[in-house]
Amino acid sequence: MQSIVVYCGSSPGTNPLYNEVALELGKKMAAQGIRLIYGGGGFGLMGDVADAVLQYGGEVTGVIPNFLADLEVAHKTLSELHFVETMHERKYKMVQLAKGVIALPGGYGTLDELFEILAWRQLKIYEGPIAIININGFYDLMIQQLDRMVDDGFLKPQNRELLIVAESVDEALEQISAFWNGGEMESLE
Template sequence: MRLCVFCGSSSGRQAVYGEAASQLGRALANAGIGLVYGGASVGLMGAVANAALQAQGEVIGVIPRSLWEKEVAHTALDDLRIVDSMHQRKALMAELSDGFIALPGGVGTLEELFEVWTWAQLGYHHKPCALLNTDGYYDRLIGFLDHLVEEGFVKPVYRDMLIVEDTIDGLLAAIHAYTPPSVAKWIQRDET
């Protein structure tokens, strides 16, 4: 099994974010779960990769050539795949992975998570999508997602597809237990 981790190329203001990224990297390696991530050596991306490497885990980095040329690529990886665009990066990361986890991060992290979650909603894949809500980082986003349901823009079954956990053990257990919902139609004719 391999899990893709989306996270910041920055470390953020709180040390707990980097600590959680390192703990997740070690936990994946110790569980025999491969890590697929964005291939950088900096920020939370570097922290999760370094921890997995130190624990003898499989780590696959996928990075666009433009970022590789700026020397942010992780040069200690045995498997660093260089692609031509961000689109190719996301597609390859998704292809290599059996599920997705978002750690704290910025707009890019959110974009990556929302894309794979949308793909799951549309039935393009049946892989789990998850948030590790480190120190309440995603509390406001979770509240907004619930608001989308209340306002009728997201069906509860699709909101429930997103796993949200505060602990790594809880997160990995929920990912292993994940069963995609069985929904006959994405949208009803009377909703158009």
């Protein structure tokens, strides 16, 4: 395991628990030598994860479209920052650099990224593991919707299983590690 993409909000949200989980994820990724690949922003949960990885000696690669960089939302102290023209280029570049994906809470952008990477996985465009950290039940209703899609014949059960649902940072990192280690539940620590 060399790197993981993290999708999450550019806002901190209203529950401090989400910030705590973002900081925990960043700290544990740094401790385990996992490079963070993310959208390059310096605010919200995105900024929290990046700051924690950097604070604990890890490496962070941001990928940001020029129009967002022009709005001065880019993080200023990353290990590496790539500039691209479009949001599509950003998403593609991020997953090219990573061996797995984790989604924390977020808004439209987070869900857009999550569902696009799930569609890519279903189509075998992307082969890595995809996990959500369902902290505080944030993704409960989305999970119910996915199950409804299976029940109503719009999503094959095997494609529903492409999404790893974790309840903690440790569980998400363990599941991603297990994916690459032949299914064995081996910690990245």
